[in-house]
Amino acid sequence: MSHTAHIRSHRKPRRNASKIAMRAGVAGGVLGTLAVAGASGSASAAEPVTQTLELPTLTADMAVQVAQSAEVTQQAAANYQLQAERDAAAAKAAKEAKADLADAKKKAEARKKAAEAARKAAAERASRAAERTTLSASASASTPAAGSGASASVSTGSSAATGSAAAVISFVKAQVGKAYVSGATGPSAYDCSGLVLTAFKQVGISLPRVSQDQSTAGTQVSLSNLQPGDILYWGGAGSAYHVGVYVGDGMFVGAQNPSTGVVERPLSYDPPSGAVRVL
Template identity: 85%
Template structure:
C-alpha cells in the first residue's frame, strides 16, 4: 500500500455527465429567466421614455390653449371697457342735453315774462294816452262849440279843403260819434286804421289795412306843413301804432278807443309823430 493512500486527494471529484447537464440546464434556465426579465425590464424602462417624448407635444398644445384663452379674456375685457366708455359717453351726452333743455326752457320762460311785462306796460301806456285824448277831446269839442257854434266843425274843416281832400275830410267828420271796435272798418264802427282806409276809399284810393303800413303809404310831410286830408301817425314811420286824418285848423278826426269812439280833437293835446300825404 502506498504511503499516500490514506491522504484524501486534493483534486476535485469528477462530476458526472448528468450532473453537468442538469447544472447546464439550470444555468440555461436562469439565463433565460434573466434574459426575459431583462427584456421585460427593458420594455418597462422604455415606457417612461415614450411618455417623456410625448410631453413636449402635450405641453405645446396646452400652452397654445392657455394663450388663446388669455387672448379671448383680454379681448372680452377690451370689449367690456369699450362698452363702458360708450355708456359713459352716452350718459354724459344725455346729462348735457337735459341741462341744455332746462337752460333753454328757463331762457324761454324769462323771455316770455319780459314780453308779457312789455305788453302790459305798452297796454298801460295806451290806456293812459286814450284817457288823456278823451279828456282833451271833450275839452276841445266844448271850446269849439262855445266859440263858433254847433256848425263850426263843418265850416272849419271844409273851408280850406278842396277836391278829393274835401271828400275825405267830410267823410271822416261824418263818422264822429260812432263806436270804436278793434278790427272794424265801418260803417257803424271803426278802429283807427279802418276809419282812414274807409275815408280814402270814398275817393277811389286803396290804402293798406294797418297803421304801420299806412304811415308809409304816401309822401312824408312836416307837421308844420299839414294840409287837410293828410294822414297823421303816432309812433315811427313803418311802426306806427295809431293814425288819424288831419281836417284843418289844427284838428284831426280819429277812432281813438272803445271809451270815446270816433272823435274830433286838437293836435295840441297829443301831437302826432309825423304825417304822409296821399292826395
C-alpha cells in the same frame, strides 16, 4: 456475495462527482444567463412602456394649458368689447344730454323774451290809458259848450284827400274792425304803430316800427292845421305811446287796444298830443 452480482445489467453505475459538479455548474450558468437575458429583455421591453405612459400625460397638460389660455384671451376680448359698448353708450347719452340742455336753454330764453314783451306791452297799455285819462280831462276842461263847435285847438276841416294821402286813408279805413294784437302788422291784426307802418308802406313810404320813432318821422304840424294823411301821436314827440292816422272831417283811425281793435273815432274821443306830416 449476491447471487445476482455477476449479472452486468443489474449493476448501478457510479457517477463521477466531478462530472456531476460540472454539469451543475453548466446548468447554473445556463440558468443565470437565461435569467440575465430575461431581465435584460424585460428591462428593454419595459423602457418603451414607461415613455409611452409619460407622453400622453405631457400632451394632456399642454392641451389644458392651451385651452385655458384661449379661454382667458376670449374673456379679455369680451371684456374689451363690453367696455367699448359702455363707452359708446355713455358718449351718446352725454351728447343727447348736451342737446337737451341747449334746447331747454333756448326754450327758456324764448319764454323769457315773450314774458318781457308781454310785460312791456302791459306797461305801455297802462301808461297809454293813464295818459289818455289825463288828456281827456284836459280836453273836457277846454272844450266849448255843446253846439258851439269843436275845440279851436283842433282842426276839423273836411278837405278832400288826394294822391298818396287818399290811398293811406282808404287802407286804414278798410282795416276798421280788425283785432288789436301787440306786435302785429297785419293783415288780420295790428297794433297802433303796426297799422301806421303798413298803411304808409302801401304808398312806398318806409316808417320806423315803433310809435316813439314815428312821432318824429316827418315834419311837426299844428293840430290846428291838420290834413288828411297826417300821423297823429299821443304823448311827447320822441316818446309817444300811441299813434293813428287823421282821415279828415275831425276823424282818425287807429288800432286802439285789445278791447276795441281798429276803430274810427272823432278827435274829441281821444285828443292827440301832436302830429307829423310825411306826405
